[in-house]
Amino acid sequence: MVCSESVRQLKVCRAPCGHVFCRSCISTYVRRCVEDESVFPLQCCLQPIETQHIESPGIIQNRLRQRFVEKLVEYRTPPITRVYCSSPTCSLFLGSNAELTSPNDQMHCSKGGCTQITCGKCKGPAHPSRKCPKDQADDDFKDLCVTQKWPTCPGCSNAIERNGGCNHMICRCGHQFCYLCTTEWDPDGHICPGN
Numbered sequence: 001m002v003c004s005e006s007v008r009q010l011k012v013c014r015a016p017c018g019h020v021f022c023r024s025c026i027s028t029y030v031r032r033c034v035e036d037e038s039v040f041p042l043q044c045c046l047q048p049i050e051t052q053h054i055e056s057p058g059i060i061q062n063r064l065r066q067r068f069v070e071k072l073v074e075y076r077t078p079p080i081t082r083v084y085c086s087s088p089t090c091s092l093f094l095g096s097n098a099e100l101t102s103p104n105d106q107m108h109c110s111k112g113g114c115t116q117i118t119c120g121k122c123k124g125p126a127h128p129s130r131k132c133p134k135d136q137a138d139d140d141f142k143d144l145c146v147t148q149k150w151p152t153c154p155g156c157s158n159a160i161e162r163n164g165g166c167n168h169m170i171c172r173c174g175h176q177f178c179y180l181c182t183t184e185w186d187p188d189g190h191i192c193p194g195n
Contacts, residue, residue, distance in 0.1 A: 016053070017044050034064070078156070080156055086118040097120040097121065105119075107120050152182070
């Protein structure tokens, strides 16, 4: 990620640990973070690189900085409460349903050209004055998970399929757990309860 080239001091991002990133390297790192949540948070030597470290003029482009700030809000929202635009051609992050006060709360998409209204509860298209429809596809998928014995992440409730390796799972939400018993992973030597 770091090129180790000599650069002028004015065009660098200094991480909290003291390491220096050139404009090209920090831009690449921020872009990867924006495109892939598993790269979040930005860090060097296990210390977070906060927004103020990349805000100096000329470090990264304004548009990339704005996308990064938007992703900070999204990534810091617990995955289970995230609501995305229900239009399959949009899928813009709309916010958290944790702040919703009514079962009929609707969330309006603000992306240019999209006029979709999404139900904050079921996260599907809005359905005013009706209860949330039971999603058969969700039920079918849950049945498949039970049949295949796929556990769900205790951190975000996403289904996990292991196709090899050890039982130490690191979900894309960052939660670490045991594949067999789904309890918190103990880095000092995990032992499944009941074994």
